[in-house]
Amino acid sequence: MDEEFTPLDCLLSTGTQKICLVILNQPLEPRFFHVLWNKAVIRACADGGANHLYQLTEGRWESFLPDYISGDFDSITPEVKNFYSEKKCRLIETADQDLTDFTKCLALMLDEIKTRQVQVDTIVTLGGLGGRFDQTMATVETLFHIQKMSEIPVVVIQDSSLACLLREGRKHQLYVNTGLEGEWCGLIPMGGSCLTSTSGLRWNLDNQELGFGKLVSTSNTYEELDAKEERKPVTISTDRPLLWTMGIKTE
Ligand SMILES: Cc1ncc(C[n+]2csc(CCOP(=O)(O)OP(=O)(O)O)c2C)c(N)n1
């Protein structure tokens, strides 16, 4: 089965994807935040993510009310919690200590999408790739959980990196011609070895095994083109879930 996807469409103000937004407990970049907030049909914060939303929107708080804030509430400050609670944002306590606040927030997002019967192309997450390394690894693990629960792609964006988990058994066509793509990209076999074929990259794979201790495709880039040629989509086939990561142009 072919799957076409433009990972950075969500960051274009002219992009066509219908998105939902999840804000995690990491510094928020204004350049991404505003475009995503304006487009999102449902907006949520995971626990301390609400602190960052509050901080970034200082003085204009009432114009940036999330649909819900969920988590075990060990990071949201009392001031922030009181403010959003008074403004009638839903505060959903998810006390379970076997799943991260991110996983639980995404599971709630899937329920919300179903309840509201909205059509959503992508769930975009801000944060999740910086700060604590255990949390970064947990972010990737969340992508594995959520892939089992829904067909909706989830992309994670922080600083100048994007990550998303490509499904197994499909031929992915990634459109990487939005103008926002940075130089580098990578394919990381996070959940175990992957038999992989690619095109459109500088270092392609031809039914080769990616695996830790064998081969991991980091510091890859896109195929070089002649001056007037348009960049072709990157194609990736994999027999197991495979993490795609790419750079986002810094201004
Ligand atoms: C084997 C195992 N290791 C570790 C944990 C602990 N644990 C896993 S997820 C989780 C919740 C983490 O919550 P989150 O808010 O995402 O992260 P925090 O900032 O609280 O560390 C906890 C406590 C566990 N339940 N089981």
Ligand SMILES: O=c1ccn([C@@H]2O[C@H](COP(=O)(O)O)[C@@H](O)[C@H]2O)c(=O)[nH]1
């Ligand atoms: O260093 C970090 C810390 C947190 N996250 C993500 O944010 C959520 C919520 O975090 P809380 O600390 O509970 O407020 C967490 O589940 C992580 O997904 C992060 O990415 N990096």
